């Protein structure tokens with residue numbers, strides 16, 4: 418079973434993902450409750466705590482505070498799915514690749530490991546164990562868009578595309 422990459426590792430080892438993650442994310446979908454959900458896992462294989470926050474800046478400030486102590490984290494967006502960062506290689510623009518065994522969760526805005534659960538820690542009620550779900554937020558894989566790329570993680574030479 419693939420061990421899920423930690424946010425700390427992603428930020429520490431992938432300057433392109435770090436730059437994308439640091440940039441305030443723009444919401445285009447409305448949500449009647451605070452749209453950003455910070456997931457924090459205090460220790461390996463531990464439960465994920467969550468708190469909803471009104472802005473990406475507030476969630477990001479929490480990530481900075483907790484990065485030295487938390488085992489893993491995600492800034493999840495409740496109402497909106499995000500594409501992976503776009504990478505420029507020469508003249509080509511390609512989607513940033515996920516590490517092996519991971520897939521892009523457009524709600525958690527990071528690569529996660531998808532698995533089958535009958536009880537998911539982020540969900541109150543039992544769920545269908547026939548559906549592959551994001552191990553952080555529990556979204557069904559079939560619900561998410563897939564982004565193909567020919568690149569392999571980690572990237573050696575690439576520059577981010579400014580939007």
Ligand SMILES: [Zn+2]
Nearest residue numbers: 522525551554
């Ligand atoms: Zn997710």
